[in-house]
Amino acid sequence: MANVLIDGLKERIANAIKVNQSIGILLPGSNYSDLLQALFEHIESKTEEAWVYVSVTKPYDTLVKQYEYLADAKNVKFIDCISRAAGILRTDENCVYIESPTMLEKLGLEIINTFKEVKENTKKYLVIDSLSNLIVYNDPDIVTEFFYHIVNRTRAKDIHTISLAIEEEGLEKHLNRLVYLNDKILKVRDSFI
Amino acid sequence: MQEEERLMVNGNLCKTGIEELDIQLGGGIPTGSTVLVVGSSGSGKTTLCMQFLINAANQGERGVFFTITEPLFKLTKNMEGFSFYDKKLIESGMVNLIDLRIISERLGLDTEKYTVEDASALLDILRDIADELNVKRLIIDSITALCYRLQTPEMIRDFIFKLGSSLAAMKCTTLLTSEVPPMTFQYSQYGIEEFISDGIMFLGDFERKGDLIRTFQLVKMRGAAHSRTKSAMSISSKNGVELAPLLKSRE
Numbered sequence: 001m002a003n004v005l006i007d008g009l010k011e012r013i014a015n016a017i018k019v020n021q022s023i024g025i026l027l028p029g030s031n032y033s034d035l036l037q038a039l040f041e042h043i044e045s046k047t048e049e050a051w052v053y054v055s056v057t058k059p060y061d062t063l064v065k066q067y068e069y070l071a072d073a074k075n076v077k078f079i080d081c082i083s084r085a086a087g088i089l090r091t092d093e094n095c096v097y098i099e100s101p102t103m104l105e106k107l108g109l110e111i112i113n114t115f116k117e118v119k120e121n122t123k124k125y126l127v128i129d130s131l132s133n134l135i136v137y138n139d140p141d142i143v144t145e146f147f148y149h150i151v152n153r154t155r156a157k158d159i160h161t162i163s164l165a166i167e168e169e170g171l172e173k174h175l176n177r178l179v180y181l182n183d184k185i186l187k188v189r190d191s192f193i
Numbered sequence: 194m195q196e197e198e199r200l201m202v203n204g205n206l207c208k209t210g211i212e213e214l215d216i217q218l219g220g221g222i223p224t225g226s227t228v229l230v231v232g233s234s235g236s237g238k239t240t241l242c243m244q245f246l247i248n249a250a251n252q253g254e255r256g257v258f259f260t261i262t263e264p265l266f267k268l269t270k271n272m273e274g275f276s277f278y279d280k281k282l283i284e285s286g287m288v289n290l291i292d293l294r295i296i297s298e299r300l301g302l303d304t305e306k307y308t309v310e311d312a313s314a315l316l317d318i319l320r321d322i323a324d325e326l327n328v329k330r331l332i333i334d335s336i337t338a339l340c341y342r343l344q345t346p347e348m349i350r351d352f353i354f355k356l357g358s359s360l361a362a363m364k365c366t367t368l369l370t371s372e373v374p375p376m377t378f379q380y381s382q383y384g385i386e387e388f389i390s391d392g393i394m395f396l397g398d399f400e401r402k403g404d405l406i407r408t409f410q411l412v413k414m415r416g417a418a419h420s421r422t423k424s425a426m427s428i429s430s431k432n433g434v435e436l437a438p439l440l441k442s443r444e
Binding site: 099100102103104105106108109113137138139141142144145146149 | 401402403404406425427431432435437438439440441442
């Protein structure tokens with residue numbers, strides 16, 4: 001069942017990304033790890049592309065332990081927004097650490113700086129994992145403003161944004177407003193796959 | 194295009210080499226200006242000034258950094274952590290680091306208290322060094338610490354105006370750092386420094402969810418069509434000082 005779900009997700013992600021638009025993926029918490037696996041398998045298969053993965057959900061170290069191939073992956077760089085705030089001090093060649101998920105301007109700078117190192121004519125993708133967790137640490141209005149800036153700046157630089165939003169009670173209003181800033185919305189439901 | 198010309202836009206603008214700052218300045222600081230870089234302790238004044246000098250030196254423009262707040266070994270040790278810092282530029286004399294306290298000692302001055310004559314002698318020495326080294330950029334870190342050694346408000350006032358005239362005559366682009374208490378919006382300790390300045394850069398911070406966010410604002414820059422928008426400022430070992438749009442939604 002899990003494989004069917006992941007394969008279905010991979011197919012949907014691959015199809016959504018093809019259109020080169022910013023994509024919002026709205027999903028229930030129960031599907032989060034499946035989506036992550038599908039996303040990382042997709043990234044792993046696209047060695048010629050450049051990906052930047054912003055994690056506000058899990059520390060880089062945890063992600064690498066879970067998906068070992070990420071540690072040596074040359075086509076994906078990470079920006080970890082939570083390790084420092086949790087008192088985890090480490091340095092990794094493949095990861096930029098932000099002091100706190102409230103440092104949104106710094107996060108924006110690091111996203112752009114990381115993409116500056118990518119060769120021209122490479123397809124560039126940004127993953128924000130997740131908008132819902134950014135709202136946990138920040139005022140929803142400021143997250144909206146941040147996301148609006150990011151979507152516009154990345155669009156101008158031909159970077160395609162994929163933002164995850166995990167459905168949570170009480171956050172629907174804010175998440176809907178955020179997710180609808182994207183060109184395309186992918187709603188993940190068990191029954192759809 | 195010659196290396197030196199690359200730093201100049203429209204003939205008389207002096208690029209800082211900090212991309213977003215140059216955009217905010219409309220190209221750069223008008224050459225020959227004296228700019229006050231205001232901020233509290235830890236706001237990034239020294240780093241910004243050093244980056245300004247190093248970026249210029251990398252393009253073939255010589256500069257001098259006069260410090261009175263910290264010994265040179267401490268200054269260089271702090272700077273070594275930044276990737277923009279290049280020791281070779283110091284060794285080659287493209288960037289000159291001078292401890293004003295050592296100069297004072299050599300002149301036989303009391304390093305803690307200056308008389309009118311002492312201050313005047315120090316100004317002469319500053320000018321001579323700048324002339325001799327043929328520098329285009331000059332930093333004094335800090336004007337506050339320099340004035341602190343003067344005994345009366347009248348002496349401070351007189352010194353600052355003489356300094357202003359000297360700097361104007363030198364034709365180099367000068368950054369003077371000014372120390373202010375944290376979380377305040379004042380430009381100087383003595384209330385006079387801003388009047389001899391052609392420009393003011395204000396480095397501040399504010400609290401967001403318990404974290405301190407650095408900010409940068411160009412308050413004034415004579416002769417430049419500059420932005421007055423408040424930006425977020427980041428300091429990292431990899432990129433030094435960087436500016437980004439400040440998110441302004443209510444907290």
